[in-house]
Amino acid sequence: MTVREDRGWSPSPRELQRRRTRALLARRRVLVATVATVVVIGGLAAVVLLSPGWPRVHALFFSWDDARDALPDLVKGFWINVKMFLVAEPLILVLGLAIALVRQARSPYLVPLRGLAVVYTDVVRGVPTLLLVFLFGLGVPALKLAGLPKDPFVWATAALVISYSAYVAEVFRAGIESVHPSQVLSAEALALSRVQTMRHVVVPQAVRRVVPPLLNDFVSLQKDTALVASLSIFDVLFTARDYANYNYNYAPLVVAAVFFVAMTIPLARLCDWLAVRLARRERAGAL
Amino acid sequence: MSATSAPVMEVRGLRKAYGDRVVLDDVSLSIGAGDVVCLIGASGSGKSTLLRCLELLEDIDDGVIELDGREVSDPMVDPREVRRSIGMVFQAYNLFPHLTVLANCTLAPRRVHGVAKAEAEARARELLVRFGLGDHVDKHPDRLSGGQQQRAALVRALCTSPRLLLLDEITAALDPELVGEVLDIVRDLAAGGTTMVLATHEMGFAREIATRVCFLDGGRIIESGPPDEVLVAPKEPRTREFLRRVLPQ
Numbered sequence: 001m002t003v004r005e006d007r008g009w010s011p012s013p014r015e016l017q018r019r020r021t022r023a024l025l026a027r028r029r030v031l032v033a034t035v036a037t038v039v040v041i042g043g044l045a046a047v048v049l050l051s052p053g054w055p056r057v058h059a060l061f062f063s064w065d066d067a068r069d070a071l072p073d074l075v076k077g078f079w080i081n082v083k084m085f086l087v088a089e090p091l092i093l094v095l096g097l098a099i100a101l102v103r104q105a106r107s108p109y110l111v112p113l114r115g116l117a118v119v120y121t122d123v124v125r126g127v128p129t130l131l132l133v134f135l136f137g138l139g140v141p142a143l144k145l146a147g148l149p150k151d152p153f154v155w156a157t158a159a160l161v162i163s164y165s166a167y168v169a170e171v172f173r174a175g176i177e178s179v180h181p182s183q184v185l186s187a188e189a190l191a192l193s194r195v196q197t198m199r200h201v202v203v204p205q206a207v208r209r210v211v212p213p214l215l216n217d218f219v220s221l222q223k224d225t226a227l228v229a230s231l232s233i234f235d236v237l238f239t240a241r242d243y244a245n246y247n248y249n250y251a252p253l254v255v256a257a258v259f260f261v262a263m264t265i266p267l268a269r270l271c272d273w274l275a276v277r278l279a280r281r282e283r284a285g286a287l
Numbered sequence: 288m289s290a291t292s293a294p295v296m297e298v299r300g301l302r303k304a305y306g307d308r309v310v311l312d313d314v315s316l317s318i319g320a321g322d323v324v325c326l327i328g329a330s331g332s333g334k335s336t337l338l339r340c341l342e343l344l345e346d347i348d349d350g351v352i353e354l355d356g357r358e359v360s361d362p363m364v365d366p367r368e369v370r371r372s373i374g375m376v377f378q379a380y381n382l383f384p385h386l387t388v389l390a391n392c393t394l395a396p397r398r399v400h401g402v403a404k405a406e407a408e409a410r411a412r413e414l415l416v417r418f419g420l421g422d423h424v425d426k427h428p429d430r431l432s433g434g435q436q437q438r439a440a441l442v443r444a445l446c447t448s449p450r451l452l453l454l455d456e457i458t459a460a461l462d463p464e465l466v467g468e469v470l471d472i473v474r475d476l477a478a479g480g481t482t483m484v485l486a487t488h489e490m491g492f493a494r495e496i497a498t499r500v501c502f503l504d505g506g507r508i509i510e511s512g513p514p515d516e517v518l519v520a521p522k523e524p525r526t527r528e529f530l531r532r533v534l535p536q
Contacts, residue, residue, distance in 0.1 A: 009312070012300065015349040021362045 063251045070243045070252035077239035078259045081225040084157050084235075085263075088225075089218060091161045096168030097203070103169070104176055106194060117169070124166035130227055132159040137231040156228040164221050171213045175206030208278055215271045219264050226256075293356060294319050295451055295482050296341065301350035303336055303506075310336045312506040314350070318451065318484060323477045325493035325514070326486040328503035329529060334486035335378075337503070338453045341484065342375050355450070371399060374444030375453040378460050380436045382428035382443070388415065389424045392443045400447055407446070414442045418472050434465030441472055452476070454485035490534055494518045502526045 011019070048054060102110060102117045124132075136159040137152045149155075179202045187197040229238035236259060240252035296318040303311040311333045318324055326334040339345045341352065343359060343366035352360040359369045382391050392411035396402040402410075415424055418438050428436050437457055444452060454473065458466040470492050477483065477496045487493055493500055493514060500517040502510045502525075510523045521527050 009302065009309075009349075012349055014351060018360070018362055025362055 059249075061250045061254050063249055066243070066247060066249040066251040067255050069247075070240065070255065073234075073239045073243070074236055074252055074255055074259070077234050077236040078256070080153070080228075080233060080235040081222070081259075082263070084153070084160065084225045084228065085222050088157050088160045088164070088221065092164045092168050092221070093214075095161065095165035097172050099165060099169035100172035100176060101198060101203075103173055104198070121166045121169055124162055125170075127163075129160070129163045129224055130230065132163050133227050133230060135159070136162075137228070152231045152233055153228070156231055156233065160221065160224060160227075164217060164224075167217050168214065171210050171217065172206065174213075175210035176202055178209055179205045208275075211271050211275060215268060218267065222263055223260055226260075294353075295322075295355060296484075297351075297353040297356075298341070299351045299353075301337070301340060301352065302348045303333075303340055303345060304348050310506050311340065311347075314503075314506070314508055316501065316508065316511075318482060320482055321480045322482055322498045323496050324484045325497040325500045326484065326503055327488075327490065327493060327500060327529075332503040333506040334503055335455050336506075338375070338455050338484065338486055341451075342373055342453055343369050367399075371447065372450045373453060374447060374449035374451070376437070376440050376444050376455065376457050378456045380428070380433070380440045380460075382436055382440055384427065384429055387425050387427055388420065388431070388439045391428065391439065392446045395443070396446050411442065411446050414445055415439070418442055419468070432465060433461045434468045437461060437465075437469045438472060441469070445476075450482065452481055452483045454483060454487075456486050456488065459488060488533065490518060490530070502529065504529070 051057075099117045099120065102113050105114060133156055136155040140148065140155050141150045141152065176198075183201055183205065184197055187201040192200065226235060226237035228235050229241065232238065234242075236256045237253075240256045243252045244250050294317045296316075298314060298316040301311055301314040301316075302309070314333075314337060316324070316337075326337065328334055336345065340347050343352075347360055350360070351358055354369060354372070358364070359366075382388075383394070386394065389408060389411055392415065393402075393404070393407040396407040396410070397404060412421075412424060415421060418441065420435060420438055420442065423431055423435060423439070428439065431439065437460075441457070457473075458469050461469065466489070470489065473483070473485070473492075474496055495514075497514045499511060500514045501508045502517060502521070502523070504525050510517055510521060510526045516522075517526065518530065521530060
């Protein structure tokens with residue numbers, strides 16, 4: 001192979017001119033983007049801020065004093081949401097993947113489980129998450145079975161895990177089915193077992209493809225942790241509503257929304273970063 | 288050779304680098320109307336990159352590309368407008384799997400060139416029949432053999448009547464017995480006066496149809512000339528060494 005080295009190349013005048021043109025075009029794009037952003041954002045802000053009811057809305061939703069007063073309780077409540085999310089998320093990933101794999105399994109021993117998995121996803125996805133939260137949070141403790149925890153936090157988390165694992169299982173299944181059959185074929189040709197094929201070839205590719213829809217489900221889960229407010233658990237939403245009912249001010253709800261957004265954005269950036277890193281590693285230089 | 292008429296495409300001092308890796312280095316090439324230019328060389332010598340640069344699929348780092356006397360490597364030129372008049376066929380066919388063969392062939396004429404549906408379909412059908420795909424017009428690409436898919440891809444590129452056809456190792460992914468049916472079409476096109484630049488590993492074929500052969504090595508055109516010179520009596524030692532490796536003794 002020839003060594004590729006720079007044989008004393010320096011850009012020709014035409015190339016230098018072309019670079020100037022490219023830089024000019026780039027600057028023009030930045031300018032257009034800036035103007036467009038200012039016009040759109042500024043226009044929207046003007047519509048809201050100049051509306052006749054804005055002072056009233058401002059006092060009701062964006063009162064700085066009320067937000068500050070409620071803040072310590074809101075932080076305490078939000079910690080419950082975060083805990084619930086952190087516990088539920090790994091469980092959902094594991095359970096969802098397990099259900100998806102069971103549905104793909106070809107072993108005759110697993111046929112009853114396969115049927116169960118189908119029924120599970122069909123039924124659970126059809127039931128409103130709020131009903132599951134009620135059923136588990138109020139229903140299960142009411143059974144008064146010995147040995148089961150009575151903490152509604154535990155059962156609310158269980159309800160979220162069950163509801164979301166059904167969605168996530170379908171996401172994983174779509175990912176698994178999108179892996180080209182030739183991949184399974186070549187793994188089988190290497191004498192890998194079906195389980196090994198799944199574990200080392202299919203699932204790693206499937207997981208990469210489904211990261212964006214998974215993220216979607218997890219953002220949704222983060223917000224749905226607020227459903228436990230209906231069990232009178234003092235999470236961030238219940239705390240905010242409590243404050244609103246006593247003080248007739250909705251600023252704490254806005255603060256709660258800011259909390260949820262702030263939790264979502266790092267997760268989204270993390271997923272973007274992971275996707276970019278993977279693309280760079282696997283498709284470097286290729287078209 | 289049509290050295291007398293103005294060239295369809297003219298390349299001067301083309302350079303392309305990915306980071307520090309220089310893939311094309313000071314490449315110059317003039318393609319006249321009716322020319323069939325064969326690019327030969329080892330994999331990694333820059334043949335595919337050169338074709339992609341000619342199609343303006345890559346930004347170049349130096350040099351000039353002219354189409355019909357107009358510089359198209361200028362950043363102010365809309366590359367889509369240039370690509371309208373250039374056809375390209377890829378090694379891996381790159382047909383759209385969700386469209387039938389006919390829909391693959393009529394997509395660009397209808398959406399880019401504004402040809403009416405009936406007219407685009409009539410032209411595509413005519414070409415498909417001419418190239419032996421009359422029975423497969425309404426099938427999806429994955430139902431066809433590799434040779435049939437590549438012929439369909441050729442028809443797709445021809446449906447817009449391009450000034451210049453770029454073929455990137457279009458037989459490299461085919462079984463040996465399917466290579467012939469694709470090369471037959473290219474031979475037909477060459478005889479019909481279609482201007483083509485093709486990267487190829489088929490030396491016998493290059494010798495038969497090329498008006499000019501260019502040997503690339505390390506991103507440079509080392510030797511260029513009529514096939515009977517470059518392929519039979521090469522002047523450069525590197526060309527000789529390459530031909531010794533690829534031609535059976």
